[in-house]
Amino acid sequence: MELSLQTGTVADRTILRVTGEIDVYTAPKLRQRLVQLVEDGARHLVVDLSGVEFLDSTGLGVLVGGLKRMRALSGSFALVCDQERILKIFRITGLDRIFTIVPTEQAALAVEPDPGGSEDRPDGGHAVPPVTDR
Amino acid sequence: MPTVRLEFSPAPAHVRTARLVAVAVARRAGVAEEVLDEVRLAVGEACSRAVALHQLYQLSELVEVEMADGARFTVRVSDRGPAETRPETGSVPDPVELVADSDTSFPAPSVAVGMGLALLTGLVDDLQVVPRRDGAGTSVRMSWPTA
Numbered sequence: 001m002e003l004s005l006q007t008g009t010v011a012d013r014t015i016l017r018v019t020g021e022i023d024v025y026t027a028p029k030l031r032q033r034l035v036q037l038v039e040d041g042a043r044h045l046v047v048d049l050s051g052v053e054f055l056d057s058t059g060l061g062v063l064v065g066g067l068k069r070m071r072a073l074s075g076s077f078a079l080v081c082d083q084e085r086i087l088k089i090f091r092i093t094g095l096d097r098i099f100t101i102v103p104t105e106q107a108a109l110a111v112e113p114d115p116g117g118s119e120d121r122p123d124g125g126h127a128v129p130p131v132t133d134r
Numbered sequence: 135m136p137t138v139r140l141e142f143s144p145a146p147a148h149v150r151t152a153r154l155v156a157v158a159v160a161r162r163a164g165v166a167e168e169v170l171d172e173v174r175l176a177v178g179e180a181c182s183r184a185v186a187l188h189q190l191y192q193l194s195e196l197v198e199v200e201m202a203d204g205a206r207f208t209v210r211v212s213d214r215g216p217a218e219t220r221p222e223t224g225s226v227p228d229p230v231e232l233v234a235d236s237d238t239s240f241p242a243p244s245v246a247v248g249m250g251l252a253l254l255t256g257l258v259d260d261l262q263v264v265p266r267r268d269g270a271g272t273s274v275r276m277s278w279p280t281a
Contacts, residue, residue: 021150023146023149023150023153023178023182024146024149024178024182024185024186025146025147025149025150054153054174054175054178056175056178056179056182056250056253057179057182057249057250057252057253058182058250060249060253061249085171089175089253092252092253092256092257093249093252093253093256
């Protein structure tokens with residue numbers, strides 16, 4: 001199955017939903033989209049891999065590139081994945097130690113605090129940790 | 135003698151075809167369903183590695199994939215890369231170190247090859263990277279039990 005990419009925004013997070021196979025052939029398309037999102041100003045990225053059927057080392061390399069780029073920009077980069085066969089690939093390579101991997105998009109929104117501040121966000125939600133001054 | 139033999143020009147687009155064929159032949163050979171994901175990923179990694187080597191050295195020769203069934207399902211992926219690129223099985227790179235060492239935002243092809251090899255090594259119990267029997271190049275040989 002071809003790679004399909006869909007972008008959405010929740011508050012200050014940019015969510016990239018990936019569907020299909022990420023391999024040596026399709027990974028450049030993912031890399032291109034990540035670069036574009038960063039150029040467009042995204043600083044808090046959530047890459048949702050829930051619809052990914054296949055991921056290889058080339059795909060891992062692109063995700064690592066995204067993580068490094070966001071770190072360099074003091075942003076955040078989280079992965080959403082609850083499929084054992086994909087999670088296994090992160091474990092085998094030890095990359096589960098450097099990525100934030102959560103099972104749902106909601107969890108991703110909850111674990112990644114917004115370091116940029118968000119005074120105008122409604123205060124009641126407990127899903128997002130309180131933002132400290134910065 | 136191989137049960138199925140496949141050759142493809144060293145282009146990324148053909149790696150998926152090789153994966154699909156390998157899984158189909160493995161299933162028919164009696165490899166357990168729960169192992170097929172491993173076969174798919176391992177054959178894909180071995181073929182990606184061969185394609186990367188051919189592109190790196192601008193080689194237009196075909197990448198060869200041989201699959202044989204028997205007591206074990208065996209896959210051999212052969213490239214024509216120069217011998218000095220042969221990875222030593224004892225020195226598999228740590229992907230986390232590769233990530234830390236690369237200074238570009240998106241890792242270079244050499245990092246991808248290293249990561250692929252680390253993944254292969256972690257994935258397949260029976261894995262050998264050996265010189266080709268018929269001239270320059272290396273073969274990645276892997277096998278899985280059949281029912």
